[in-house]
Amino acid sequence: MRNAGASIDPPPDPFAAVRPDSPVSLPADRRYSKDQAPERGPARRKKLPPGVSPLPPGVSADIFATTPPPGSTGLPPQPVTLPPPAPPPEPWPMTASVRVRRADDPPPEPTVVIAPEPPEDRPRLRLLLLLTGGLALVFLLAYAIPAMYMWGKILPGTRVGDVRIGSLSETEAIDRVHQRFDGNDQQSVALMLDGRRVGVLDPRDAGLAIDVEGTVADAQTGFPGPFAVWQALTGERELPLRVSLNAAKLTQRIRKVATLVDRTAHEGAIVYRGTKPRVVPPEDGLVLDRQATADAIKRAFVDAPAAVPLPVTPVRPRAGKALFDAALDTARRAVSAPITLTNGGRRVRLSPKDIAANLRFAADERGVVRPQFDAWRAVDGLETRLVGVAEAPREAGFVIVNGAPKLVHARTGKGVNAIELAGAVSKVINAGGSRTIPVSLAITQPVLDDEDAMRLAIKEKVGEFTTYFPCCAPRVVNIRRAAELLNGLVVKPSGVFSLNDSVGEPTTARGFVSAQAIEDDRLVLAPGGGLSQVATTMYNAALLAGLEDVGHTAHRFHVVRYPPGRDAAVSYPEEDMRWKNDTEYGVLVQTTVTDTSLTVVLWSTRKYDQVDVETSGRTDLTQPETRSANEPGCLPMEGGPGFTVTVTRVFYRDGKVLKRDHPLTTVYEPQPKVICVQGTSATQGDPVGRGRSGTKTSVDPLAPDLAPDAGVTPDPTAPNGR
Template sequence: MRNAGSSIDPPSDPFAAVRPESPVAPPADRRFSNDQTNGRSAGRKKLPPGVSPLPPGVSPDIFAQTPPHAGNGPSGQPGTLPPPAPPPQPWPMTTSVRVRRTGDDLTAEPSVVIAQEPVESRSRWRALWLVTGGLAFLFVLAYAIPATYMWGRVLPGTHVADVRIGGLTETEAIDRLHERFDGKDLEPVGLMVDGRRVDVLEPRDAGLTIDVEATVADAQTGFPSPLAVWQALTGENDLPLRISVNTAKFAQRIRKVAKQVDRPAGEGAIVYKGVRAQVVPPKDGAVLDQGATAEAIKRAFVNAPVSVALPVSPVRSRAGREAFDQALGMARSAVAAPITLVNGDRRVRLSRQVIAAGLKFVADEHGVVRPRFDAWKAVKGLETRLVGVAEAPREAGFVIENGAPKLVHARTGKGVDATQLAAAVAKVITDGGGRTIPVSLAIIQPTLTDEAAVKLGVKEKVHESTTTFPCCVARVVNIHKAADLVDGIVVKPGETFSLNEVIKAPDADRGFVPAQAIVDDHLAITMGGGVSQLATTMYMAAYFAGLEDVEHTPHQFHVRRYLPGQDAAVSYPDQDLRWRNDSEYGVLIKTAYTGTSVTVALWSTRQYDRVEAETSQRSDVTQPETRSESGPGCLPMEGAPGFTVTLTRVFYKDGKVVKRDRPQTTVYEPQAKVICEQARSSPPARRGGPSGQDAVELPGPEGTIDGDTGD
């Protein structure tokens, strides 16, 4: 191992390690002592050249001694250390300096002079502190005392509605509010719209209850702030009464109210009574603001008024009355003449009455009044005349063979394209021009298929009615024609049968003839007179089959061959016979007739053992008047009294009464006795044959033929 050399650790005496030839001067206490210097120098070991006796990083200057006199050593040489720092001076102050000469030195002696604060300034500050302290003391005194008193109680001036709870503890306030408001959720609230009551709301049923505890919890009962104390001493605090709401239940009740209040706008229209156009004026609707209604009911519940006005917003119709008045001229022109439908050499004329029955004017989405024509309704039953029986579509139906229904298969065929026909008729009405329209044909699928017909349950006769009439009069032609039109129709469950929709306007093109009928309070000759005989026969069949009566109009006079209260008069398009199939089975209509009778039978599945009519005694009997008339159209009448009768339909099943209809009261006017002045000298009118264009039925000995008024 090589010699590591001299140790670099400093010796115990750091001055011993300083080399003699080092320019570093010895300490002052040794520099001027020759004995010490020599003694120490004699025993020192010389270090090799370039080797420092000090540890690395230690400067020899730290061992230099300060000479006795600053600036020069004992031999007059300059000292090796910088002169000592000057003595510390005091912090400069505002002073006056006195200079005192001592020998050759000038000594400055500072003299501190303290400036005196004016007495007036000290007094001002002392007064300000006194005022501030006094105000602070008064503020603390004025706040602390009432705040301590109010601590733990409802702040004074607090009230809920008309109940004051200020100064009470929380428990006392709850008890007082319970005394005042318990049972309030049992008080009904009337709901009003435009001054009329539409509903009565029971708060508890609607999910509304008083929450007294939550109400008192809103009041401040802790240590009040200064602002709260000030408000309590100078003002009132109206605390709202809190309520608990069952959201789902309350919303459901509001929706129920809306169903009673909401009404859609009544859109105006131009419709026809016969062939006379008339305006149905539009009416504004209304809709309930359900959100505002909920808040109004809550306020009403809290304040306990007798009723509350509900917020309702108006709903405007698409077009006003002025728009329909302007279209009235177009509506009159629309039915001024018939419209002819053409398919090759086949032609069908839509009479003015048929056009009017399927036409109305309504406003579109832009508020423009336009014609709307129900082409399907207009051509129903006429398609065979346009395309032929062999090519026309056929619904599934039934025929009666051997006393039982037999299925007649449905068939797809050609029919009138109702959509294109409706557009063509509307164009003719709005643009004018010729009133002959070539029809477009389309493949028509039957609406009643074989499978659906089999499921209808048409299997037995549920009721049959027959009425009679005298032979060989013009009205017999119309009775037979009407019976042919309704024969074989199947009324599905839920559907409503309309005699006018099937027969339509009884015009000459369809085989009807003028005949005697009741018009207002007298007999007259009208086209299709006698159809009411079929209507009465069908009404009796539907009545005793237990089907729902939708619309029927008794004759103005009592016709003696009909049972009182069991007759029905029709007059296209104003008076109609309608009944609804309210059973779960289909109803097949079958008709038959002779020269003196007509029969209507309904086939289905029997629901009741029997249906009977309880008929009251005749009341309010009134005698007829006698009047004389003249003119070629006069028809004499013998006259008959008027009376009132009430019928109640009773349903039996399994030998028990299962249902009773509401009683129906029929009032018959007295049939006036009419004396025709010219009729006595005029020859009897010829009874018409099949054409019947000039057929007139003359009254018999009692003013009617077999008691027939002719309708």
């Protein structure tokens, strides 16, 4: 079914039906018969209200006007404008539900019609697509062709160190890298510090090796990506050489290197020589940077043969030399007068030398230089005079009875409060004021009680040595006094024995006298002459006991009474003789003095079955010169040759050699022969000074009666054959 189109008949006159001069014909259903007509009066038209038209809405009254005939006079005819033809009929749009608009509904919103944009320029778009496709094709061909060529091989431009492995298969690359680096583990690495070699590292000792397979595997021989192809065509790529190592072995080896490099920073101090203060300048230390050293060794191993400059970090002391120089005036005032200690009616006087012997200036943790007074040592031996023998504390100790150590019980008592005394002395030194200090007493426990003493396991001889001297010389007084101070001393495990600390300054107030001593290359008289014989005897006893030597100085000239290469010179406070108790047992010092000999015996628990000392022959002999001297106080010297000798300590256990010490070589200068002009020589009792300022005096002289031609030799019947 379709909509009807326009009629082809001419349109009827729309006004014919409503002309007033023609009857109106109604439809049959609306006509009234006469019989049905209502009974009404004469028909009248109903009058409408003003302003109300009888016509339907939208119908104008002009349609009822009579059309003037053609050619009639009147108004000129109006042009008739016909409406435009109706558009083709469209089907009525239907929706699921149709709602009839009601009078009270709001007016509908105006419809906005969006006109479609004009179509794009198709030729321009086509050209853009063609260009894009062409470029993509060129890129694909430029990437795909090289990528196919490189597939399965190492990318061109790849190298490992100075070895080029680009465009090789993985197997070929492995072979080439092996040829270059397989000998690196046989090339030693030199370890350098400040331009000098301090050690050599064998790579095999550290488990160092080149991981060739792992290095080549990093090259990735699969199908390369675009960036990899670009890099291969335009540049080079260096693969890091993989190094495998035994971390534990390398760490252990670097730890040994550190023992050769590390140097502890030496703190400065002000110490006294007699009562004259002098500055011991501080020294920087070094610490090996172990992680940086490991990295440097690995790099050097790759570039072998090579040397490694060891990376070190300086360690600064707490205070510089300038701070100690500034404290020298305070150090001089500290020993300008004595200090008196009082306890009620008891009084003890500390002389300037006593103060100096127990005073030093050092930097604290904040780097401030302060006085440090050793009150414990200062009152040692004087405490009984302040407290009384009956009330003073007593440490546990040992005496030798019937050839065996016997315990001497400790005792609690009253003692000087050393902490308060040290503070009071430091205050007097810094601020001045009265030099009379009342001491306070406190109940004092012995440092070594009976239980601790028994745990030291002191039960047998472990070392013994004897030296000899002529009777009755002044130096014998000093030897006897030092032996008294050392007898009964106990050195605990890990403790360090120091002769200077144990004996102290050899002053006349402490029982020492002036005797012959060596200053530079001549004999002089000095307080404490002969103490080097005590040091040498102690050194040999510790040597045969297997204890660790931590510091000694040989004499400048060989002294005939001592075994060559096994002597020790001391000069308070600089030159010292020290050994360390490197066992888990205590060590008891026993000294015995006769008119012609000194014996030192060390008691403990044996660590070794036997310790021997091997001595080489004398080499590089040099003859002495002869000279005359006419200055006052001249002491003649008989002279002796110089030579070089080496000693080695051997340790035995269960009848076998357990270990050997590093050989120790000593070079002796020739002792000049000095002839004193008549009337200028000094006697042993003359108070000869120490001579030139700043020189060291070895308090173990070569006296005329002990010169090599005096016929004095070590006694072969002495213990241990000395």
